[in-house]
Amino acid sequence: xxxxxxxxxxxxxxxxxxxxxxxxxxxxxxxxxxxxxxxxxxxxxxxxxxxxxxxxxxxxxxxxxxxxxxxxxxxxxxxxxxxxxxxxxxxxxxxxxxxxxxxxxxxxxxxxxxxxxxxxxxxxxxxxxxxxxxxxxxxxxxxxxxxxxxxxxxxxxxx
Amino acid sequence: xxxxxxxxxxxxxxxxxxxxxxxxxxxxxxxxxxxxxxxxxxxxxxxxxxxxxxxxxxxxxxxxxxxxxxxxxxxxxxxxxxxxxxxxxxxxxxxxxxxxxxxxxxxxxxxxxxxxxxxxxxxxxxxxxxxxxxxxxxxxxxxxxxxxxxxxxxxxxxxxxxxxxxxxxxxxxxxxx
Numbered sequence: 001x002x003x004x005x006x007x008x009x010x011x012x013x014x015x016x017x018x019x020x021x022x023x024x025x026x027x028x029x030x031x032x033x034x035x036x037x038x039x040x041x042x043x044x045x046x047x048x049x050x051x052x053x054x055x056x057x058x059x060x061x062x063x064x065x066x067x068x069x070x071x072x073x074x075x076x077x078x079x080x081x082x083x084x085x086x087x088x089x090x091x092x093x094x095x096x097x098x099x100x101x102x103x104x105x106x107x108x109x110x111x112x113x114x115x116x117x118x119x120x121x122x123x124x125x126x127x128x129x130x131x132x133x134x135x136x137x138x139x140x141x142x143x144x145x146x147x148x149x150x151x152x153x154x155x156x157x158x159x
Numbered sequence: 160x161x162x163x164x165x166x167x168x169x170x171x172x173x174x175x176x177x178x179x180x181x182x183x184x185x186x187x188x189x190x191x192x193x194x195x196x197x198x199x200x201x202x203x204x205x206x207x208x209x210x211x212x213x214x215x216x217x218x219x220x221x222x223x224x225x226x227x228x229x230x231x232x233x234x235x236x237x238x239x240x241x242x243x244x245x246x247x248x249x250x251x252x253x254x255x256x257x258x259x260x261x262x263x264x265x266x267x268x269x270x271x272x273x274x275x276x277x278x279x280x281x282x283x284x285x286x287x288x289x290x291x292x293x294x295x296x297x298x299x300x301x302x303x304x305x306x307x308x309x310x311x312x313x314x315x316x317x318x319x320x321x322x323x324x325x326x327x328x329x330x331x332x333x334x335x336x
Contacts (some may be wrong), residue, residue, distance in 0.1 A: 034191075086287055093235055093273045093291030095284070110216070116264045132287070147287060 019081050020096065043137035043146045044147045045080075050137040054148035061085075061106075061131045063115065063123070065159045066114075070115040072131070072157065076105045082135040087120060090128040091125050101145065103112050199329065203242060206314035210240030211305045213319040219273065219291045221324035222298060223333055230297035231333040235271070237289045242268045245283050247312055248292075251300035261292070262306065269295045276336050285331055293333050 045053040049086070058078035064071055076082050084101035098120045103113040115123055132153035134145050166174070168226075213220055219233035236246065247261035248270070259270055264280045273276045273291040284290045304316035324330045 001169070088287065093289075094231075095287070095289035097285045097288040127204045150287075 011074045027133070030123045039109055040063045041139055043144050045137040045146075046157075047134055050146045051149075053135055053137075054133070054146075054152050056080055057082065057133050057152055059133065059154070061154045062156050063129055063131075065125055065158060066069060070117070070120075071111045072100070072103075072115055073110070074105055074113075074131075075110040076108060079105050079134065081157055084134040085131040086134060086153075087115070088130040088132060088150075088153070089120065091122070091129060095130075096122060099134070104136075123158060125158050126154065129158065130155050139147045171174070177271070189200050200309075200311040200313075203307055203309065203311060204315065207240040207242055207305050207307065207313065208315060209302055211236065211243055211246060212317045213237075213295070213301070213303070214289050217289070217291055218326055218329055220301075220319055220321060222321050222328065223264070223324040223330045224297065225330075229334065230295070232294045232296060232298045232301070233276070233291060233324070233329065233333050234301050234321070235289055235291040236284065236303055236325050239287055240286045241286050243283075243307050244308050245306040246316070247304045247306060248294075249302040250294055250298040251302070252296065252298045260306065260335075263298060266286075274335070308318065311321065 004151045010016075014049050025040045035099045043050045056078055057080050058076075059082060060075045062073055064073065072085070072087070074082070074085070078110065084099065084103065087100060088097045089096045089098070100113060100115075103111050117123055129152060132148055132150055136142055137146050165171075171238075199267065205236050208212050208216055212324040214235040214237045217235040219235045222230065232250070234248075237250075238246075241320065244259060247258050249256050249258045259267055261267075261281050261283060262269065263283050266278050266280060268277050268279065268294065271279065271293050273293055280289050281292070299321055300318060302316055303320060304317045305313045
């Protein structure tokens with residue numbers, strides 16, 4: 001049986017190129033979909049990273065004692081709603097953090113929140129506090145609270 | 160023999176393709192699961208990498224020796240991640256290193272909280288919090304590796320070089336026990 005090797009036909013260069021490109025595109029797509037799960041999406045607020053919103057937060061805060069109760073008084077002076085606060089009790093070589101999320105403060109408004117000694121046992125007159133705002137942002141479709149850096153907080157002493 | 164017929168080229172090609180796809184699928188099922196599991200810890204550790212650090216502002220990251228030749232080393236650790244439930248601290252001294260796990264309510268005869276005695280419960284800072292620890296001995300370098308909620312201990316962590324304490328108030332606190 002005689003076979004003429006040169007008469008055998010393979011796929012044309014055009015088809016071969018298209019096949020190669022298709023394989024590469026499909027492989028790249030699979031790798032991309034797989035690797036995307038390892039990239040964490042940042043929290044956004046008003047279509048910008050929440051860190052940018054933190055930079056613009058402006059508020060006044062103080063903690064006062066009336067009788068045996070302690071109150072956190074806050075005035076929000078910027079057009080960014082504040083969702084809550086981290087109250088950091090500053091001690092000798094120690095910072096204890098207590099989160100207050102049940103008192104959102106709207107743009108331009110003030111709020112007064114009772115600080116329970118059950119929640120913050122260390123609170124007493126003369127204690128140094130750092131009050132750090134928490135903003136509400138979005139991660140994908142989920143609302144997420146995000147604490148601003150300490151630099152955006154206000155230091156105060158309980159009076 | 161030459162007249163014997165084998166499978167046609169089309170069937171052979173289809174068979175090869177099917178075999179390849181089945182082989183790749185079986186391999187992928189194992190490899191993808193294995194790689195995913197391996198990367199999961201790395202990813203979580205990577206996310207928490209910047210969330211543990213030594214805090215220089217306290218002034219307690221230093222070592223001292225008292226009149227009785229007792230040696231103490233202080234270090235302040237700040238945690239900013241919600242997934243960090245503890246850390247492994249490695250204390251280096253003249254080429255020798257020893258590691259200790261600091262977890263909630265753990266006790267140690269060599270490490271204590273700044274204001275507590277040895278062999279009392281250790282604390283781990285909450286997110287955004289800070290604690291200062293005192294180690295028995297003089298160490299020149301300390302490394303802290305995060306211990307995550309899922310039980311993983313991260314390979315990479317934070318390291319600090321330790322110098323002698325200069326503040327007498329700090330030295331007094333290191334030897335209060």
